[in-house]
Amino acid sequence: MSDKFDVAIVGAGPSGSAAALTLAKAGLSVVVFERGEFPGSKNMFGGVLYTPILEKLVPNFWEEAPLERHIVKRRFGLFSEFSEAAFEFRCEDFNQKPPFNQSFSALRAQFDPWLAKKAEDAGALIIPETVVDDLLWKDGKVIGVKARREGGEIEADVVILADGVNSFLAKKSGLRKDFTWNVLAVAAKEIIALPRGTIEDRFGLEGDEGLAMECFGDVVAGTVGAGFIYTNKETLSVGVACSINAFIDKKIVPNDLLERFKNHPSIRRLIRGGETLEYAGHMIPEGGHKQVPEVISDGLLLVGDAAHFVNASFYHEGTNLAMASGLFAAETIIEAKKKDDFSQRGLKGYLKKLEESFVLKDLKKYRQVEDWAHKNGRFFKEYPDLMLDVLKDYFTVSETPKSVIQQNIVKKLRSQLKPLRTLVELNRFRKSFFSS
């Protein structure tokens, strides 16, 4: 069949397009199937694109990529019902020259088609509005895909599954089991339009500077999760992301949680007067390292969210890992082609590349965070509440002598904290986040 390709890729998100671009640049014949009307049409994420790998894929990407703002400020807020305490970090070093701090707010409906176009310009054939339903097998080896169109069977030496968190093809292939609920988070997000000047004034930004803000505690009903606001040029990405278990425990649906977040007195003022342009929901694979499935079999590689490559710890970093895994998969196939060996053995270099890079190193480093979070719910509800309560006592102005206030605070802390337990919990926190 003359229509045989070197590589068939399912999904034109960041991972699929990164692979397609790399393969096409090396002269391999590549076809990419995307079920959306165009790449990115239905994709969503929080809003910060981390770009070290993108720079490898497209040098000077900032000159042409549809980016919104470069992040110069990060803010972490702890919330109780009426109070907020926040830590904010801004650095002028992140504001010097592109690529700044390799982090940009972005909108997927613009970024994904741009990256896919790059792959197309390099020679990849991108076929939108086409769902891949199945893999083609021969003698236990993957030899192509079956797309939902007349004449939809396409052969390829290697198939890359870049079809995202729900990848049912990865399940069908046997590489991956169904994700269980507790390793998935659900997110709801709105894009809210505000005039540029209003955004800059409200968030203390100038020009194309941007802010990434994550909010914990009561804003998300004290669940293991967070609310977020990322500033775009003329919109805000406003959303919440929590583990599915949290939604079940609290008997709350994502949309209500988002409303709760938006209506907190500290958040309300930031989005006031904005017009909601879009609403979207999505899942995030947050199980970390131990959920990463087998990613290689004969003629088949898994990349991006399909392989569970998301570092959910502090960073909510997925796109960078997606593009990295796409790049590594492509490099591996380019090498395998030289030997014409696309078996699991011939492709095993992929795993090595992952292990030697930040992709698996970071996932490994943070392997305990997810467990920690689920076993230490107090960090999301009781501790923030207590801390904000104490801060309120401290800052409340009255005739009570300061010494008495301080004594009362100490009493309160004593009565509500079990020192030993707290120490143990803090130690676990340290271990989960800061040990290697």
Add this chain to the structure above:
Amino acid sequence: MNIAVCIKQVPATESKIRPSADGKDIDRTGLSFVVNPYDEFGLEEALKIKEQVGKGTVTVISIGEDKTIEALRTCLAVGADQAIHIKDPALSGSDTHAIALVLTAALQKENYDIIFFGKQAIDNDSGAVGIHVAELMNLPHVAVINKLEVSPDDKKAVAHRQIEGGTEVINIDLPAIFTCQKELNVPRYASLPGIMKAKQKPMTIYSLNDLNIATDAVGAEKAMITLDQLSPPEKRTAGTALEGNAGEAVTALVRLLHEEAKIF
């Protein structure tokens, strides 16, 4: 049998349309675009006729900006043999008449036996271009057809159109122009081989110069229609329930219709 199908790229039906800042056009940012659904009926009919006759070419033609090429590619993937994309900066601000003039010039470069249009484009909804072209080309036309039969010798056709309370059946000599209504057929989807082959099919690009049309013959300056203002439909306010028994409610309703709605 040479068949031309004029297609327009329009915002997808589910799009949320907003007027642009100056109120003279729609705001196209973030919209997704499709081939005008009525034009798809034209393309399907053209492909069916070609298959039935067993020879000929189907050419799709569109005027529009760079993005229009996507709509033309879609038609090639579905089965058209070649595409003509007419683009020129001078076309900006053109009205229906200018669009018809330019299409006429492009259509006259070849001999087509049948030319299909949609009955209307679902964005501007003029329902005018097809008929306008028929006049300019001095060709017979049947508008809003829902059935078409072409004679075995390719010389004649029988077109059906729905009229109030019945069907009008029209015998017409080819070449002729038809504008298509939705009952005409069920458009096919592109097959995967179709999509792959589309890239290799000929795509001709014409500027006004290529069509021997002076740039000042079209565009905003030459528009015979002036567009005053586009405005979004008024937001629907909540309805009012009238209190009281039937008699009182009717009295209140009549008063409201007279005083508030001012319909009489």
